[in-house]
Amino acid sequence: MGIILKRGIGAILTLLMTGFNSCNQTISTSKSGNFIDSLMNQMTIEEKVGQMTQICFSKITLGKNKELSLDTSMFVDAIRKYHVGSFLSGTGSANDWVEFNTLMQQIAVKKTRLGIPLLIGIDHIHGANYIDEGTILPHNILLGCSFDTALVKKAAQITTKETAVLGINWNFAPVLGLARNPYWPRFYETFGEDPFLVSELGAAFINGSQNCNSTLPFELAACAKHFVGYSDPRSGWDRTPAEIPQQKLFEFFIPPFKKAIDSGVKTIMANSGEVNGEPVHTSDWLLNDILRKELGFDGVLLTDIKDIQKVVEMHAGAKNLKEATLLAINAGFDVNMACEGFEFNRIMLELIEEGKITEARINESVRRILHLKHELGLFDNPYPSEKNIQGIGSQEYLDIARQIAEGSIVLLKNDGILPLNERNKKILLAGFATDSKKNLNGAWTHEWMGAEDKRHSKNMNTLAEVAWDFFGKNNVTCMGVYDSSLIYTRRFEQSANESDCIVLTVGEEPYSEFRGNITDLELRECDKKLLYLAIESAKPIVVILIEGRPRLITEFSEKTDALLFAGYPGIRGAEAIMNIITGKKCPSGKLCFSYPKYSGYDVNYYHKTSEQYDVLFPFGHGLSYNDFEYKNFRVNKTIVSTFEESITASVSIKNNGQFNGKETALWFISDCYGRITRPVKLLKHVDIIFLKPGEEKTIEFTFSPEFVLSYPDKNNQSVLEKGDFEISVGHFRQKISFSN
Ligand code: GLC
Numbered sequence: 001m002g003i004i005l006k007r008g009i010g011a012i013l014t015l016l017m018t019g020f021n022s023c024n025q026t027i028s029t030s031k032s033g034n035f036i037d038s039l040m041n042q043m044t045i046e047e048k049v050g051q052m053t054q055i056c057f058s059k060i061t062l063g064k065n066k067e068l069s070l071d072t073s074m075f076v077d078a079i080r081k082y083h084v085g086s087f088l089s090g091t092g093s094a095n096d097w098v099e100f101n102t103l104m105q106q107i108a109v110k111k112t113r114l115g116i117p118l119l120i121g122i123d124h125i126h127g128a129n130y131i132d133e134g135t136i137l138p139h140n141i142l143l144g145c146s147f148d149t150a151l152v153k154k155a156a157q158i159t160t161k162e163t164a165v166l167g168i169n170w171n172f173a174p175v176l177g178l179a180r181n182p183y184w185p186r187f188y189e190t191f192g193e194d195p196f197l198v199s200e201l202g203a204a205f206i207n208g209s210q211n212c213n214s215t216l217p218f219e220l221a222a223c224a225k226h227f228v229g230y231s232d233p234r235s236g237w238d239r240t241p242a243e244i245p246q247q248k249l250f251e252f253f254i255p256p257f258k259k260a261i262d263s264g265v266k267t268i269m270a271n272s273g274e275v276n277g278e279p280v281h282t283s284d285w286l287l288n289d290i291l292r293k294e295l296g297f298d299g300v301l302l303t304d305i306k307d308i309q310k311v312v313e314m315h316a317g318a319k320n321l322k323e324a325t326l327l328a329i330n331a332g333f334d335v336n337m338a339c340e341g342f343e344f345n346r347i348m349l350e351l352i353e354e355g356k357i358t359e360a361r362i363n364e365s366v367r368r369i370l371h372l373k374h375e376l377g378l379f380d381n382p383y384p385s386e387k388n389i390q391g392i393g394s395q396e397y398l399d400i401a402r403q404i405a406e407g408s409i410v411l412l413k414n415d416g417i418l419p420l421n422e423r424n425k426k427i428l429l430a431g432f433a434t435d436s437k438k439n440l441n442g443a444w445t446h447e448w449m450g451a452e453d454k455r456h457s458k459n460m461n462t463l464a465e466v467a468w469d470f471f472g473k474n475n476v477t478c479m480g481v482y483d484s485s486l487i488y489t490r491r492f493e494q495s496a497n498e499s500d501c502i503v504l505t506v507g508e509e510p511y512s513e514f515r516g517n518i519t520d521l522e523l524r525e526c527d528k529k530l531l532y533l534a535i536e537s538a539k540p541i542v543v544i545l546i547e548g549r550p551r552l553i554t555e556f557s558e559k560t561d562a563l564l565f566a567g568y569p570g571i572r573g574a575e576a577i578m579n580i581i582t583g584k585k586c587p588s589g590k591l592c593f594s595y596p597k598y599s600g601y602d603v604n605y606y607h608k609t610s611e612q613y614d615v616l617f618p619f620g621h622g623l624s625y626n627d628f629e630y631k632n633f634r635v636n637k638t639i640v641s642t643f644e645e646s647i648t649a650s651v652s653i654k655n656n657g658q659f660n661g662k663e664t665a666l667w668f669i670s671d672c673y674g675r676i677t678r679p680v681k682l683l684k685h686v687d688i689i690f691l692k693p694g695e696e697k698t699i700e701f702t703f704s705p706e707f708v709l710s711y712p713d714k715n716n717q718s719v720l721e722k723g724d725f726e727i728s729v730g731h732f733r734q735k736i737s738f739s740n
Contacts, residue, residue: 035379036370042114045359048366049348050083054121054302056339057090066130066447068092068100072107079108079118082342085369086119086170086335091130091446094166094389101167105382117373117382119221121170125189126570127155127401128162129445133393133457135162135571136441138405140201141179141548142567144191144592145622146408147664147686149204152191155404156208156222162392164218167384169376172223172269172302174205176256179549179593182602183236185516188442188548188567190231192592193604193619195252196683199259206263218384219376223267224260226304227291228280229253230271238514239273239314247676249275250712258295266372267300270333272307272314279317281307282327292332294716300368302335303328308344322347326356334365393459402572402579407662409580410565410589411623417501417540417561419583419625424501424540425475427467430492431505431530432481433546435464442548442568443510450510457571463505466574470582482530489533496537503581504534507547510568521552521599528555535559544577550595554616565591583625588662590622606679613680620666620683626657628691630665630730632698641739643706643720649727649734650700655691664688667701669708670726670733676713681728684708701729705736 040048058065060075068090078084090100101120109115126143128134137143137155146152156174163171175189176198191201202224209222229249233240244253257268270287271280280286281303291297311317311324318324325347328336338344351357373379391397411418420427433439437456440463446455461469464478477495482488496502506527508516522528534541541560545553548568557563564587569576579585595617596602603611605619632652640647653663667685671678684707687699709725710718722738 036367036374039114039116039370040363040366043366045352045362046345046349047083047114048362049345050079051085051116051366051369052335052348052362053082053084053342053344054086054088054119054335054337054339055084056088056305059340060087061090066091068096070100070103075104076107076111079112082345083112085116086121088121088170088337089123093132094392095386097131097166097168098384098386098389102383105167109382116370117378119170119369119373119378120168121172122163122168123172123444124159124163125173125175125444126442126568127159128392131162131166131392132446132455135393135397135401136445136457136460137401138408138570138573139188139442139548139568140175140191141188141592142408142569142589143404144197144201145410145565145567145589146404147197147590147592147666148407148688149200151404151407152201152204153208154400156205157212157214158397158400160209160212160220161215162397164212164215164220165384165388167218169219169378170221170223170267171209172225173209174202174222174224175226176202176224176260177226177231178252180232180604181236182521182549182593182596183518184231184233184549185238185511185513185518186231187593193594194592194606194683195255197592197686199256200686202256203259203263206260206265210264210266217377217381218388221266221300221372221376223269223302224257224265225269226271227257227268228271228286229275230273233273237517241274241277244275245714246276247712247714250714250716254290254295257291261295261297265299266375267302268297269302269304270307272304272310274315274317279311279315281311281333282317282324282331284331287331287333298368300334300372301332303333303337305337306339308336308338322350326351329357329361334368393457398459398572401570402575405566405569405573405576406579406585408567408589409569409576409587410591410621411580411587412563412565412591412595412617412621413557413560414623415561417542418581420501420581421583425471426499426501427471427476428479428492428495428499428502428539429464429467429476430479430482430502432509432526433463433505433507433544434478434480435462437462439505439509439546440569440573441510441571443512445510448512449515460571461574463574463577466578467503470578482526482533484526484529492533493537496534496539499539501540501542502534502537503542503544504530505544505546506530507545507551508549511548516548521550521596523551523553531556531560542581550593552596552599554597557616565589565595583659586625586659586661587622588624588664590620590664590666591617592619594619595621606682608677609680610677622664624657624661624663625659626655626661626691626693628661628663629654629656630732633729633732633734635727635734635736638734638736639739640705640736643709644704646702646704647727647736648700648702649729650698651729651732652696652698653689653691653730654696655693658693660690660692662688662690665699665729668728670728671709672724672726674711674721674723675719676711678711701727
């Protein structure tokens with residue numbers, strides 16, 4: 001894998017010198033506000049439209065894919081003929097990235113009229129997942145189970161450190177959707193079902209990504225996506241229509257984006273789907289009225305890939321591409337992720353010529369784009385350098401990747417078999433993720449759907465390798481996915497017979513977007529057959545769920561001895577899993593989503609009073625090897641007279657166990673009744689504490705009724721109603737009433 005640059009960068013630039021007069025104006029990189037004005041005053045309308053265009057690497061590489069082999073003539077065409085201002089989506093080694101980005105920037109800066117540097121975007125949604133040596137972190141659905149903003153910020157910082165130094169300056173992350181629908185194939189890209197948790201973890205990711213001093217002068221723009229309502233398609237299939245009542249949009253789906261904007265996110269990507277009958281990409285109400293005016297977002301708004309075309313081709317939301325383009329630009333887009341064509345540029349010039357789009361409107365977008373480039377320091381420092389890449393994939397980052405996975409894995413059930421000890425000397429380890437790096441890293445890893453094992457880091461170990469390390473090669477028999485053969489069955493039966501314990505991995509092979517659409521939450525047949533074989537052996541069974549969404553395990557949960565949710569745990573996932581099941585680390589993750597019991601009934605923890613929360617494992621569920629005792633719950637007042645009064649609740653937590661442990665205390669508020677019926681409870685605060693065996697700590701949560709009781713109506717007007725409400729933490733709950 002690498003750039004096919006036989007002649008080297010210098011030669012290519014020389015080649016470009018011929019035939020091109022080096023006519024670029026010297027742009028003063030003054031810090032003064034008029035820098036952008038002076039630049040814009042020099043720009044032609046074609047150059048301005050070019051800045052609004054984003055092209056995929058698959059258009060400008062020799063392989064017509066993500067590989068970093070520049071098709072120089074196509075690239076020069078893109079930036080000299082169409083003045084393209086940004087590109088996205090490659091994959092390769094750190095060195096190749098540095099070389100590729102340097103060449104692109106040198107051509108853009110030295111060989112175009114105004115020398116405007118490029119934005120270069122990537123989907124580093126779980127670590128630097130398109131860098132061969134990158135530290136692949138757990139996907140967000142596992143990270144969300146940590147409930148830990150510090151851990152998420154650390155994850156973002158590692159990602160940024162391994163991305164920005166390569167000259168990649170735009171990361172299309174974090175996803176701020178809500179994991180409300182277990183069928184949705186991008187469930188694993190979110191931080192879970194709760195809007196408060198997604199808001200807090202999303203903000204932590206943004207704070208860890210932008211203004212990251214340790215990568216200066218290289219900066220990165222985060223991208224909150226996909227605004228809005230993308231994660232709850234009625235059918236569960238990716239990019240199918242969502243019908244979300246306006247009030248629910250304001251109460252559940254919009255708050256994570258508001259928090260992101262208030263946290264200074266520099267860019268936002270729109271939802272490819274349609275909400276309440278409107279393709280979001282042409283929704284003046286959602287993008288202008290709500291995103292720009294109501295939420296005050298003045299950063300760069302980016303389409304999703306080819307989504308102006310999809311308004312026509314997928315949604316039939318416009319007669320043709322020209323009409324879709326006009327609608328999308330009037331809805332407020334700044335950059336079109338056109339990906340592989342220059343139709344957009346031609347159509348834009350036509351619309352401007354016809355007076356349907358004014359130059360003033362174009363200037364709004366170009367100003368935002370140039371401001372972003374200026375903020376990222378690109379005019380002063382567009383070039384990466386090899387000397388900054390030595391830290392990529394370092395042992396320090398690998399250790400942090402393991403800590404992140406260890407702090408997120410959820411122990412769902414434990415009949416006492418865990419932690420494994422000397423009684424469990426002989427282990428049978430079987431299942432699809434036993435000997436696989438790809439299945440532990442998940443999709444969006446070196447390739448969109450997840451690359452084959454040989455492409456993954458040599459510094460990564462499989463579960464089998466780690467188990468052999470732990471128990472000794474003679475004590476562990478490893479078998480892959482059940483293959484329906486008699487040989488497999490016989491070997492499994494025999495190995496189980498000789499083993500003290502069976503450890504199975506079941507769940508889902510990696511998938512991306514619409515490729516992961518399903519019609520049934522049931523486990524795959526191969527996993528079910530493996531579980532039946534294990535159950536027949538009558539040996540203790542530990543099941544590790546490696547999956548992007550909660551596949552049904554109801555039938556097996558009573559017949560197995562331990563169950564863990566490990567999502568896609570990343571490059572140190574095997575070590576994290578092994579450390580937890582052997583007790584080297586105490587599990588502390590809690591489910592950031594509701595684990596369904598039935599295929600046809602999915603309900604969230606913040607359901608309505610008229611619904612039954614009948615799930616296999618509830619939101620916030622997660623066991624420890626410790627016994628954390630909640631005691632001395634107090635509330636300083638149970639009657640208030642105003643919304644502004646401050647109330648302080650406190651509780652002590654004692655570690656009655658044998659392990660150093662982390663406990664995540666979730667504080668909920670239940671508004672007992674409301675004109676718009678209220679969720680039975682909502683998460684409002686999280687405390688994370690570390691307790692040694694026998695240690696006890698007191699935590700407290702101070703709040704006002706105004707903070708915890710207000711909710712938006714369908715016009716986003718805040719509603720505050722007097723009446724009883726409850727605060728709960730652990731097994732405690734206390735009603736608080738308004739006087740009179
Ligand atoms: C996709 C995804 C989006 C991603 C973009 C660029 O289709 O929806 O999340 O950032 O393409 O890869």
